[in-house]
Amino acid sequence: MIPVSGFGGGFLTPNELRQYEIDYCRDHILYYIKTYTHIEDKDAPELIQPFNLWPAQEEVVESLMSHRLNILLKARQLGFTWLVLAIASWLLRCWTGRTVIMLSRTEDEAVELIRRLGVILRNMPLIAEVGNIPAGWDGPTFRQTALKLEIYFPDGPMSVAKAFASSPGAVRSFTADLLIFDEWAFQQWAKEIWTSAFPAINRPTGGRFFGISTIERGSLFEEIFTDPDNGFNKIFIPWYADPRRDEAWYESTKRALGDMMTQEYPATIEEALEVPGGAFFPEVRAKTHLTTKFPEGNIRRYACIDYGFDMFSCHWVAVDEYGKGVVYREYDRPDLTIPQACDAALSLSEGEYIEAWLAPPDLWSRNHVDGKSRAIVFQDNGLPLVKTLNRLEDGCAAMKEWLRPVGKEGEEKACLQIMEGAAPNLYRCLQKIQKDKKRPNIYAKEPHELTHDVDSLRCFCVYWTAPANPDKKKTKKKWTSDMYEDYRNANEADKRMLLQKYGEPETW
Helix, strand or coil, rough: CCCCCCCCCCCCCHHHHHHHHHHHHHHHHHHHHHHHEEECCCHHHHHHHHCCCCHHHHHHHHHHHHCCCCEEECCCCCCCHHHHHHHHHHHHHHCCCCEEEEEEHHHHHHHHHHHHHHHHCCCCCEEECCCCCCCCCCCCCCCCCCCCCEEEEECECCCCEEEECCCCCCCCCCCCCEEECCCHHHHHHHHHHHHHHHHCCCCCECCCCEEEEEECCCCHHHHHHCCCCCCCCEECCHHHCCCCCHHHHHHHHHHHHHHHHHCCCCCCHHHHHCCCCCCCCCCCCHHHHHHHCCCCCCCCEEEEEECCCEEEEEEEEEECCCEEEHHHHHECCCCCCCCHHHHHHHCCCCCCEEEEEEECCCHHHHHCCCCCEEEHHHHHHHHHCCCCCCCHHHHHHHHHHHEEEEECCCCCCECCCCCCCCHHHHHHHHCEEEECHHHHHHHHCCCHHHHHHHHHHHHHHHHHCCCCCCCCCCECCCCCCCHHHHHCCCCCHHHHHHHHHHEEECCC
C-alpha cells in the first residue's frame, strides 16, 4: 500500500482514498496499469485477469510516454492493443476533460476497441458504471455505447473516448489528447486519414499519437516506419516479447505457417520487412527505368487512365519508331467528376495528338439510372476511350514484358521507361506494390492507394500499340468540308474531341 499522509491523521472517506490513488497514478503510469487494470486472457482459467506486464511491455510504456509521435511494428497476438487501451484508460480516468480518438479498419473492429476499454474500466475500483452504481458511491462514473465511452466527474468536465472505422474524414473535426490507429497498415485511405487526423493532436503543448500494426508492404505504415527523418519514435516488438513463447513454440508455429512466419511473427525488423512473395516489379530501378531523354524522331502518343471517384489516374506515353516507350506525364486527383477529369486530361494534352485514350472495360458497364456507361459520359465530354483487355493476369504479364530490362550486361534498359521527375507517383507505386499472396502472377490490390497508377499503366501495356512510322513526315491530316463544318458548329469540348478523332487539319 502507498503510505497516506497530508490528511491530518484523520479518517479518510472512500472518495479521498480514491483521489489519493489517482494523484499518485498520474505520475506513475506503470503502477496504475499493474494495480488497477484488468484484461481478457482467453488462455487463463478465468477470462478477466490482472494486466501483469512483461518486461517488453513495461519498456514500451516508458517509450510511448516519452514521445508524442509513436509507431509500433509488432508480431501478432502480443497484447499491445490492450496495452495502448490501458494507457487510454489512465488518461481518461486520471484527468478530467480528456478526449481519446481511436481508428480501426472496420466498424466491427472499432466497436471492439470500445468494448475492451469498457472491460478495463468495468473491472476497476476507481470508477463505477452507470446502471450499476453501488450504494453511497460519490466518485466518477462511465457510460458505454457501441462506439463511444464517456466518463462523468462530479467536479470536472467529462472525458470521452470515440472509435471510428477508417474513412478519409473520420477524425477531421476533432481535437484529441490521444489518437490511436489500430492495425494502421491495413486501413484504407491511410494517407488521406493521416493528413486530416494529424492536426487533431498537433498542438505545441499536448497531443499524443500511437500507430500500431503488423506489417503490410507498400502501406503508409511501412513508409513512416522506414523513414529515418520524420520524427516518429519507432518501436519494434518481436515474437519472443511474450516470455511464454519458446523455440519449441516457434518451430511448431513455423511448420504450420510456412513462408508467412516472418510476416506474422518476425524476430527482427528485417524479417518483418521481408514479406513473402515480395515486390511484383523488383526489376524497376532508377538505372534501368528512369530516363532524361524524350524519344527522338517520329512518335505516337497514347494516354491511359484508371477512373473512380476516389482517384482519377492518367499517364501519357510516347512510343518511338522502334517500339520503345517513355511515360512523360502523370495526373492523379481524387474526387473528380467525369467532366472535370476530361477537362484536366484534355488541357494537359493541349497541342498534342493522342493516338488513343486507353481505359479498362469496367467503364463500359451501364448504370441503372439512365443506361449510360461512364465511357459514353467520357466521350460526351470530349474524351473518346478505347477499351483494353480485362484479364488481370494478361495485363500483368504484358507489364512485365514492357518493364523487362534488355540490352548488354551493365547497359540494360527497359522497353518502357519513365521521364525523370515526370511521373513520381507511378514510379513509387511500381516499386512498392507487392505480389498477391495467393496468386503470385498478379499484383496485390491492397493497399488500394498503390493500385491506381499501376492499373492505369496496365491499360497501355496490355493494348496493342504500334511504333511510330519512320517515314511519316507530316502530323496534320486532310479534312473534308463536312469535317470543317462539324468543327465550326461544335462547342469547345466537341472541338477537342474532333481534333482527337481526326487529327489537326493540314489547313484551317
